[in-house]
Amino acid sequence: MTSNSTLSRVLPGLFIIGIGLVWMLRVAGVMIPDWLFSWEMLLIALGLFLGIKSGFKDWNFLLPLGVGVIFFINDFTDLRLGKFLIPALIILLGMYVIAKNLIKPKNNSGADGFGLSTEHTTTDGVVKIDAFLSGIKKSYDLPEFKGGTINNLLAGVDLNLKNTKVHGTAVLTVSTLLGGVKIWLPDDVQLISEIQAVMGDVDDKRFRASSNPTGTIILRGSAMLGGIEIRS
Structure with missing residues (x-):
């Protein structure tokens, strides 16, 4: 380790x-x-x-x-x-x-419009979002957010985690190509970005950040020809 x-x-x-x-x-x-x-x-x-x-x-x-x-x-x-x-x-x-219909045939309730976007939350507080050719706008109210993955291709993702609680450290892996990802975080969470950007960027637009954070979210992954925006 x-x-x-x-x-x-x-x-x-x-x-x-x-x-x-x-x-x-x-x-x-x-x-x-x-x-x-x-x-x-x-x-x-x-x-x-x-x-x-x-x-x-x-x-x-x-x-x-x-x-x-x-x-x-x-x-x-x-x-x-x-x-x-x-x-x-x-x-x-x-x-x-084929794979999506065999494995998760009814798991596209979070998608908007035409596309192959899916999302689901496991019982242990882990979020997984796959957005392709259509956008996903989702808000979660989790007693404890433990991390997750966002895969975004030619689409947009709006993930609201403002009503979630983060205890300790959670890792959120984001991979976006030719699309944008917006993530809303609680005010009492510290953010550490380890995103690798190629002709893209990570923009932290939070106005209020607590001096005594209750938890930490680490952003990992890549942003190519797209952007990741953080808000609170």
Whole structure:
């Protein structure tokens, strides 16, 4: 447990040092291929970074890693995967629909409009939201919030946790691509953001923060071409 915590703290610094060393070698005249500095490699590096940091236990690292690999192969090899991208997405969409209907056929009450958005709360205070092509607006009144996951793609999520209680530390993992996530938190909760943003941001717009917080929420995950907004 201690080694994992230490790795989590030093990994961002090691990641930045690695980028600086490679850049320094290039400036010094060492032959470094141009593709190593492409935006595709940035996404691949981000995916690996998220995977290593979470011990590859959370799937959010697959999003930047997969996008980076697909476009890298398409741009820097003779293989042209672009023509297969849309059919592949349609196939994956169909597989998602089948899995959703088999596993959670009636769990889309929180979704607005057309899409494949689902949400559920387990009895132990853990929230899970999957938003795809449609928005979810949900408010929870939990005696104790223990964390959860939000996966958002081409959609919007509005999660209200103002009436929940947080005791100790809860981890909320958020992965958003081409969409926005708004999270409302109680005033007596401390927020620690560990979100990795690529052409996105995390905006804490809370006006009142307690000097004596009763609990802590740690935000983890990634924001790509989208934003995460925190309010109270």
